[in-house]
Amino acid sequence: MKAKPVNHPAVEAFARQLAETTRDSVRATSVKVIESRKARLVDAFPDLEATRTQASQIKDFVLANISNLLSQLEMKCRLNGVQVHWAKDAESARKIILDICKEAAPDGGTIVKAKSMATEEIHLNKHLIDVGYNVVETDLGEFVVQIDNDTPSHIVAPIIHKNRREVAKSFEREGLGPYTESPEQLAAQARKHLRERFVEAKIGISGVNFAIAESGRLVLVENEGNSRLSTTAPDTHIAIMGLEKLLPSEADLPLFLKLLAGSATGQRMTVYTHLISGPRRKDEDDGPTAVHLVILDNGRSKVLNGPYKDILKCIRCGACSYVCPVYRQVSGHAYSHVYSGPLGAVLAPALEGIEALPELAKASTLCGACEEVCPVKIPIPRMLLQLRDEAMRKGVAENPIPWTLFTFGATSGLRWRTGLKMLPMARIAKHPLKDGWTEFRELPKKEGRDFRKWWNGRS
Amino acid sequence: MPPDSNVAKKSDSPVRVEARHRVRLMLTCLCDIYFGEVGISTVKILEHLNCEVLFDKEQTCCGQPPYNAGDWSAARQVAGLTMRALLESEDPVVMPSASCAAMIREGYPVLYEGMMHPEVFELGEFLVHQLKIRSWPVTTANPPAKRRVAFHRACHGRGIGLTNEQEMLVGSLPWIQLVRIAQGEQCCGFGGAFCATHGAISAGIGMEKLHNIMKAGAEEIVSGDMGCLLHLDGLIKKNKLPLRTRHFAELLAEAIAP
Numbered sequence: 271m272k273a274k275p276v277n278h279p280a281v282e283a284f285a286r287q288l289a290e291t292t293r294d295s296v297r298a299t300s301v302k303v304i305e306s307r308k309a310r311l312v313d314a315f316p317d318l319e320a321t322r323t324q325a326s327q328i329k330d331f332v333l334a335n336i337s338n339l340l341s342q343l344e345m346k347c348r349l350n351g352v353q354v355h356w357a358k359d360a361e362s363a364r365k366i367i368l369d370i371c372k373e374a375a376p377d378g379g380t381i382v383k384a385k386s387m388a389t390e391e392i393h394l395n396k397h398l399i400d401v402g403y404n405v406v407e408t409d410l411g412e413f414v415v416q417i418d419n420d421t422p423s424h425i426v427a428p429i430i431h432k433n434r435r436e437v438a439k440s441f442e443r444e445g446l447g448p449y450t451e452s453p454e455q456l457a458a459q460a461r462k463h464l465r466e467r468f469v470e471a472k473i474g475i476s477g478v479n480f481a482i483a484e485s486g487r488l489v490l491v492e493n494e495g496n497s498r499l500s501t502t503a504p505d506t507h508i509a510i511m512g513l514e515k516l517l518p519s520e521a522d523l524p525l526f527l528k529l530l531a532g533s534a535t536g537q538r539m540t541v542y543t544h545l546i547s548g549p550r551r552k553d554e555d556d557g558p559t560a561v562h563l564v565i566l567d568n569g570r571s572k573v574l575n576g577p578y579k580d581i582l583k584c585i586r587c588g589a590c591s592y593v594c595p596v597y598r599q600v601s602g603h604a605y606s607h608v609y610s611g612p613l614g615a616v617l618a619p620a621l622e623g624i625e626a627l628p629e630l631a632k633a634s635t636l637c638g639a640c641e642e643v644c645p646v647k648i649p650i651p652r653m654l655l656q657l658r659d660e661a662m663r664k665g666v667a668e669n670p671i672p673w674t675l676f677t678f679g680a681t682s683g684l685r686w687r688t689g690l691k692m693l694p695m696a697r698i699a700k701h702p703l704k705d706g707w708t709e710f711r712e713l714p715k716k717e718g719r720d721f722r723k724w725w726n727g728r729s
Numbered sequence: 730m731p732p733d734s735n736v737a738k739k740s741d742s743p744v745r746v747e748a749r750h751r752v753r754l755m756l757t758c759l760c761d762i763y764f765g766e767v768g769i770s771t772v773k774i775l776e777h778l779n780c781e782v783l784f785d786k787e788q789t790c791c792g793q794p795p796y797n798a799g800d801w802s803a804a805r806q807v808a809g810l811t812m813r814a815l816l817e818s819e820d821p822v823v824m825p826s827a828s829c830a831a832m833i834r835e836g837y838p839v840l841y842e843g844m845m846h847p848e849v850f851e852l853g854e855f856l857v858h859q860l861k862i863r864s865w866p867v868t869t870a871n872p873p874a875k876r877r878v879a880f881h882r883a884c885h886g887r888g889i890g891l892t893n894e895q896e897m898l899v900g901s902l903p904w905i906q907l908v909r910i911a912q913g914e915q916c917c918g919f920g921g922a923f924c925a926t927h928g929a930i931s932a933g934i935g936m937e938k939l940h941n942i943m944k945a946g947a948e949e950i951v952s953g954d955m956g957c958l959l960h961l962d963g964l965i966k967k968n969k970l971p972l973r974t975r976h977f978a979e980l981l982a983e984a985i986a987p
């Protein structure tokens with residue numbers, strides 16, 4: 271008799287074929303960042319709990335007043351000379367960006383890119399490359415992702431799943447220099463290659479970490495200097511942001527800069543912080559002559575009006591992934607979406623609809639570590655539960671356990687006690703979860719005394 | 730994470746509780762099915778501290794298993810029975826599981842939107858914050874031999890704001906030496922039905938935890954939630970590891986003279 275093939279949920283199936291070296295790489299970085307994160311944040315804020323509450327409330331304010339704040343941002347940007355575009359979905363965002371590119375560089379050529387998850391979300395690179403542009407990722411991690419034809423495995427650390435040897439081999443294959451595993455020399459090789467691209471590029475594309483409604487300033491943080499070059503060397507700078515990436519006022523910025531750096535990389539501050547207030551002025555010698563801001567909806571308005579609204583408070587620090595026990599076992603690619611980890615497990619189905627990703631929310635132990643580290647206190651476990659409920663109600667998720675029998679027993683004391691007496695038989699009975707348990711564990715046995723017998727014997 | 734002022738401080742002199750409390754025991758389904766000794770220990774502990782313990786034989790389960798699995802209509806039916814029972818009297822309810830306490834405090838208001846949850850306490854929380862016990866009053870004349878113990882903080886304690894309560898009580902036993910485990914804040918990988926539907930991930934997380942515990946030189950894992958213990962014990966036995974699991978209530982009960 272042939273054994274019935276087991277259908278594992280996607281994340282579990284992915285984990286089963288993942289190389290141990292990949293897991294080791296993910297775990298090593300995750301553990302390191304989480305350890306420095308805590309020390310850094312406790313050091314930076316006398317009362318971290320209160321600080322997170324404050325940040326969370328500022329983001330609540332943003333979501334509650336989002337149309338007004340977006341209008342304010344648009345107006346301020348225009349006054350600053352930044353051209354603002356609204357993109358309702360990925361397709362319109364790609365079209366807006368392509369039109370700008372065609373005008374700025376009609377004959378094609380090089381486009382330098384700073385790290386941006388929003389461009390990953392709309393699959394921008396492929397689109398621009400298809401029409402003939404030479405799109406070059408300039409963030410070291412994203413550069414490796416690009417030459418390896420891979421996708422980011424963490425929203426902050428795109429190559430968290432690779433070790434140094436793998437990166438060294440890719441560099442050698444691409445002819446970037448002699449084989450070396452020294453991080454400094456690898457960085458130097460990439461820098462040399464990328465410098466030339468910065469010089470020839472007419473267009474730079476970046477994301478946005480924070481957009482300040484009060485002033486229209488676009489804030490970018492980074493550690494390598496490539497964002498500075500991408501946004502200032504070419505004549506045209508295109509920035510793209512999800513519409514939730516707002517801060518109300520300039521005064522909010524220091525708090526969020528410190529929280530983001532501490533949570534994302536365990537740093538006091540990132541090496542570079544860019545405050546972009548518009549294109550080159552008359553009295554300035556350099557900087558882009560045109561700055562465009564593309565504000566992306568792509569499902570966000572729908573999320574704003576639904577039960578998963580809080581996920582839009584996210585500032586993309588990636589701490590929830592680093593701390594997540596499941597993420598550490600499976601890496602970001604297991605989530606089959608640009609946004610991975612606990613953040614992705616909520617945001618991806620919220621954006622795409624539960625029908626598209628009905629099982630993703632089940633790939634969690636609900637341990638709550640994500641919520642505990644989240645700088646804006648997003649209740650991720652609660653939303654994972656809501657997603658499970660939604661999937662069940664709509665009948666789009668598989669229900670491996672028929673709860674009817676359990677419910678029948680657990681809704682009457684008498685039936686419950688009768689059930690308890692029959693339990694020893696359950697050890698030999700079939701149960702939908704039994705194989706999944708015994709593949710890795712011994713079946714539990716009742717040990718010691720029975721409580722009810724003991725209690726009855728006392729009185 | 731909680732600021733330090735919230736972390737219960739250990740003091741040297743055992744406190745005797747003078748006033749007599751009446752408490753209701755919620756056994757929890759896992760104690761009913763597998764962990765009878767934990768329920769018995771819980772009663773002994775509370776009585777040792779001069780509490781009168783009531784037990785309603787009609788109780789079943791808090792409803793968390795179907796709730797976590799996404800079957801909220803099943804969860805509401807089970808929760809309904811438990812809630813009616815809990816609301817029957819004003820006496821505080823104590824249970825040897827943070828997970829079930831979190832279900833009632835955090836889950837019930839989600840299932841029944843905006844509802845006030847009944848007053849329930851996890852055992853360690855009740856001992857430290859209600860009865861003000863900081864150090865366990867040992868009365869046994871035959872203390873067990875010294876041993877090295879790893880304390881695993883069950884994740885659902887987070888949901889009810891538990892920090893080091895259980896650990897502090899266990900650590901106050903003279904024969905227990907608590908060891909520090911690397912990445913102690915990490916989950917054990919149980920996660921209810923998750924442990925079977927996502928077996929490889931769950932076991933991967935659990936084995937990492939056990940590896941860190943053995944590296945710390947412990948021979949015993951103590952925790953406050955039966956789900957974690959059931960899963961870790963299954964892994965230990967399957968892999969024949971030199972470890973055993975205990976609930977913290979059993980350790981405290983061990984210190985009481987018969």
Ligand code: SF4
Nearest residue numbers: 584585587588590644
């Ligand atoms: S959900 Fe919170 S922890 Fe996760 S990336 Fe967003 S802000 Fe960071």
